[in-house]
Amino acid sequence: MSEFFAMGGYGFYVWSSMGMVLFLMLLEPIVLKIQHRSLLKNIQRQKRRQASKH
Amino acid sequence: MFDSFLALLKRDLLLALRRRSDIFTVLFFFIIVVSIFPLGISFEKAVLQKIAPGVVWVAALLASTLALERIFANDYADGTLEQMLLTPQPLSVLVFAKTLAHWLLTGLPLVLIAPLAGLQYHLSASTIGTLMLVLLIGTPILSMIGAIGAALTLGLRGGGILVSLLVLPLYIPVLVYGSGAIEAAMQGDVSLQPYYLLLLAFLLLALVFTPLATAASLRISVE
């Protein structure tokens, strides 16, 4: 298994490229999910505030 | 249609004469940028000749983006731009008049002052001639493409920096072939004809398409 990670001595280069790809392709959906949830929460809070106003 | 084109052109030139300092700010900016490079790099003749084409063109690019905001900003602020949109003449003709006036006030002076930069960088007389001719063809393209950016960022705070962010990538072909032409001229044995043909092709394309894009951008921004 370890020679797999060594990647013929170029492990650092291969895994930092793959790593960045993995990192960004996980980060983007997570950030969007968080944004989505906070937007919905704002809308609910706005709805409650309007409901209480009437 | 032609007389309103002339009227607008004359009006802009008249306005510029009444506020003469505006013309010189761009000119001095160009000269200063060209002059500080040797201080940063080196004074040797060989080095200066090597970097001259790139430096002069980058300075022309920066000077042009610096002055772009001025094309429509004043008219937008005092409401004359709206009246220009409401004229029977096609808007692209009036936009071309304004861009031409802007080029006469910022692009052309660069061409006239280029020999000064040429001497600073020990360029030969023929190279300076090529430099002026290439700048003469290139700077109108910068003004025309830049006018699109100016129209898009009309009335935005921090619009000046934003314009250069938008248009500098679009200037790259002019930069590549503009400085390439001067390098070729310095080598002497290389024919300059392909460079001139390419730059003139860009000029014609810009003449045909940019006024339409600028007019559309103005209608969007003035809304």
Add this chain to the structure above:
Amino acid sequence: MAINWFKYSSPSSFYPLAGKMIPVFMTLAIVLIMGGLYWGFFETPDVLSDQKQYYRIIYVHVASAWMAMWLYVVMVAWAVLGLIFNTRMSYMMASATAITGAIMTALSLWTGAFWGQTSWGTWWDWDPRMTSQLILLFLYIGYIALQSAIEDNRRSDRASAVLAMVGLAIVPVIYYSINCPDPNECASLHQESSLKRVESNILIAMLVVTAGFWMYCFAVILMRVRNIILLRESHTQWVERLEVKK
């Protein structure tokens, strides 16, 4: 049956549809990328002509580079649709695409730098393809900067649509000027693309990974467009009826 495209052009009907499509695209993306990488790492020879093990970077490098270019064209397509039909949905799709396109360009530059270090020994040499990716990144940044500088959605949509179209019109000229800076002895414009001389297994892996990237981009863009819809339509009734769970 004539698909009524305009039925989905209204945000309220597109929002739930996008919600259902995101998990589908995301799982497809994961399956394709994992499958492609597995194939690329284990079913291929250790050495590709002179390049040793590190050639495996090209799977993600080529995939992200293609996505970067394709997403710009997709973005301009949405922008043009928006200008023609004046449908808000198209503009939202365009601005949702921009950020993913910028990320893909950054990825292709990052992986390209590592690829360059292994095969040419420098992190960055002004190779025409890498330079065009860099300029593509500047175009994306210009688009995003203009979008965020204008508060009024109407104007920012249409202004950035015009900018994207002007950008697309000038991109081929930029590409030409970088590939052939000296027109006297202009290098053959179409350097033989790396596809032809590549061994079939590697080619399969690369295409599968690219397909995976396509699915990933769809999923992420749809997620972002749902956020934009919520942001812009927060005052409408149908948004208020949404429960928090979905």
Add this chain to the structure above:
Amino acid sequence: MTLSVNQLQCSRGDICLFEGLTFELTAGQLIWLEGKNGSGKTTLLRSLCGLFLPDAGTIKWKGELTRSTEDTFYKDLFYLGHQNALKLDLNPVENLQVLSRLAGESVSEEQADEALSRFGLSGYEETPVRKLSQGQQRRVALSRLLLSKASLLILDEPFVALDAAAVELLQSVIVTQVEQGGMAILTTHQALPIPEEKLIRVSLDRYV
């Protein structure tokens, strides 16, 4: 010669200002546009001029869509918004000549002097507009009205920052325009001395 507006809908940002707005204006009539602040009066006037793209609805001038026949529509249109559309570095005569040249008409210096003097600006023809007061600048902008051959006037709050004499004069100009078969649409809080049958009141408050 009619201006017909049909089911017009405009929105600013994502908020709908008005929808389903329909009215018609024929020769010799004046529309008094009312509505509280922010109800979209200026937006309506600007969309009539073609400066603002409405979401839906059609605007027709002499039976033609204004969007497609801009060159003929703009020959007959005179629009004055909140801004005076004057260059501060030019003097009033130069301003008037440039603006009329842009509108496709040419105005001699005498005509410009005469229009300026009717608006009480004789003696200021050569001073740069920058040196004039706010009220005087407004009167220079309004003096364009006398020089324009437009049959449709669209004025946004024309009486703002005017003294009694100027208001008086502007009212008479508008009245003569309407009587000579022209048309006008304006927003104002001033009473207008227009006979009832020539006056159409359009209020934006009930269109939301």
